[in-house]
Amino acid sequence: MKIVMLEAATVSRNDVSFDDIYALGEVTEYPLTPTEKIVEYIGDAQAVLCNKTPLTAEVLEQCPKLEYIGECATGFNNIDIEAARRLGITVCNVPAYSDSAVAQQVFSFILCFASRIADYNSFVGERGWINSPSFAAMEFPTAELSGKTIGIIGFGRIGKTVAGIAAAFGMKVIVNTRTVRNEDGVEFVSFEELMKRSDYITLHCPLTPQTTELINKDALSLFKPSAVLINTSRGPVVNEYDLAEALENGIIAGAGLDVLKIEPMAEDCPLFHARNCIITPHVAWAPLETRVRLMKTVAENLAAYINGKPINKVN
Numbered sequence: 001m002k003i004v005m006l007e008a009a010t011v012s013r014n015d016v017s018f019d020d021i022y023a024l025g026e027v028t029e030y031p032l033t034p035t036e037k038i039v040e041y042i043g044d045a046q047a048v049l050c051n052k053t054p055l056t057a058e059v060l061e062q063c064p065k066l067e068y069i070g071e072c073a074t075g076f077n078n079i080d081i082e083a084a085r086r087l088g089i090t091v092c093n094v095p096a097y098s099d100s101a102v103a104q105q106v107f108s109f110i111l112c113f114a115s116r117i118a119d120y121n122s123f124v125g126e127r128g129w130i131n132s133p134s135f136a137a138m139e140f141p142t143a144e145l146s147g148k149t150i151g152i153i154g155f156g157r158i159g160k161t162v163a164g165i166a167a168a169f170g171m172k173v174i175v176n177t178r179t180v181r182n183e184d185g186v187e188f189v190s191f192e193e194l195m196k197r198s199d200y201i202t203l204h205c206p207l208t209p210q211t212t213e214l215i216n217k218d219a220l221s222l223f224k225p226s227a228v229l230i231n232t233s234r235g236p237v238v239n240e241y242d243l244a245e246a247l248e249n250g251i252i253a254g255a256g257l258d259v260l261k262i263e264p265m266a267e268d269c270p271l272f273h274a275r276n277c278i279i280t281p282h283v284a285w286a287p288l289e290t291r292v293r294l295m296k297t298v299a300e301n302l303a304a305y306i307n308g309k310p311i312n313k314v315n
Contacts, residue, residue, distance in 0.1 A: 001025035001306060002065075004045040006033040006053045011072050016291050020299035021049070024306060042066060047305075049298060050078070052263075057083035068305050072298050073285075074098070075234065076314055077207055085315045092301040092312045096157050097294045098285040102232050103161040105284035106202050109230050109256025110150075112278060113200075116140040146170030151198030153177070153191070153214070154205030154233065162202060174198065177205075195222035200230060207234035217242040220251055228254045232284045235260040244270040247277055258284040 002025060005018070009031035012018070021027060025047070033041055033053050039062045042048055047068040048055070055069060057080045069079060071093040084091050112118055119140045123129065129137050150166045152159045155177040163173045163186055173186050174197060180188045194201065201223070205211045215229065216239040223229070229252060231238055240261055246252050254276035260269060263282055271277050285294075297312070304311045 001047055002043075002045045003027045003047045003049065003302070004042055005029045005049045006038070006041060007031075007051040007072070010051045011291055011295060015288055016295050018295065020296065021302065024299065024302055039063065047302060049302070052078050055079045055084075060084060060087055060089060068092075068302065070298050070302050071314075072294060075206065077234075081315050089315075090305060090310055090313060091315045092305065092310060093314050094294055094297045094301070095312055097297055098290050099157045099161045101287045101290040102158050102284045103165055104287075105232055105258055105280070106162050106230050106256075107165055109278060110145065110200050110202075110228070112256065113228050113254050114143050114145055116142050118278075148172070148199040149174060149197055151176070151189075151194040151201040153194065153201065153203050155179075155183075155186075156204060158232075159202075159204040162204065191219075192222060195219055196224070198227055199224065200228050202230040203233045203237055205233055205237065207236055212236050213239040213242075215239065215243065217245070220246040223252045225250060226253050228252070228256065230256045232258045235263065241270045244274045244277075247271075247275045254278070258282055 003021065005021070005027065008018070008029045018029070030041055035054065038053060038059050042063045044065045046065055047070065048066060049070040049072055051072045055078060060066065060080065060083050066089055069084060069089055069091045071079065071091065074093055074095055076091060076093050079091055081091060123137070123139055128139065146169060149172040152162055152173065152175045155175050159175070163175070166173050167185050174189045174194055175186050176189060176191045176194045203215070205214070214237050220242055229243070243255060247255060256278045257271065258280045259282055260271070262269065265272065265281070271279065301312050
């Protein structure tokens with residue numbers, strides 16, 4: 001089988017082995033793939049492994065030998081699933097590999113705001129403690145997480161992992177999700193109630209027409225002025241202009257974002273210099289252990305397809 005990897009550099013910087021994939025066929029590996037080169041790179045491949053490369057209907061229709069697409073991620077909105085189904089192309093993703101890593105990033109953001117570690121480190125580096133008259137230079141207000149309320153939007157595997165960590169910190173956990181179920185220590189509430197009650201709001205919903213710009217001016221107006229928004233899901237779930245305005249005007253206290261509407265970040269992104277906004281470049285999923293787990297499953301998905309028993313199908 002001819003296999004093409006379109007974005008090898010997005011899952012490995014020479015620290016993750018692709019040996020299991022190379023064992024499955026004739027592999028061509030590209031670090032990254034410009035949009036105009038997608039069809040050329042796929043060529044006569046039977047299987048393609050991608051991450052965020054857009055595989056549109058127009059692209060897929062020009063690849064008559066293509067029979068398998070392996071998404072090196074959980075989300076697969078870069079693939080035209082309907083076109084793949086129509087053309088008989090099997091699409092498989094990796095549904096559960098980054099739960100711990102993303103939940104860890106969520107609390108990295110939360111703790112950054114609660115404990116002000118970055119601010120205090122800068123203060124010390126700028127000789128603030130050296131010049132302080134007191135042994136405890138309490139320049140920035142900090143807060144305990146115990147007793148605070150975390151609002152989780154979307155309650156899949158990552159949302160549940162976040163809830164477990166929040167409980168360990170002694171936080172109250174409220175959740176808004178499509179499917180309400182019995183869950184110890186969790187209170188299911190409406191979207192509006194979650195906005196109003198939460199000290200920290202973290203997004204873990206998929207990107208759909210219903211969730212696009214879910215966090216907009218109206219939603220932000222319901223936040224506590226002391227509340228912090230965390231987004232490690234998909235950038236377009238948040239209206240970036242509305243969030244920038246809310247941060248600038250003190251409607252909310254802060255935001256921690258690992259995803260943006262346009263990635264890599266655009267020069268004119270309204271959040272680039274937004275007040276009290278911490279941004280990381282879509283790396284919540286990227287610890288070494290997480291990427292090793294990801295590529296192991298990508299190889300297992302492809303092997304299962306070759307053996308006629310596909311797993312983790314999305315179409």
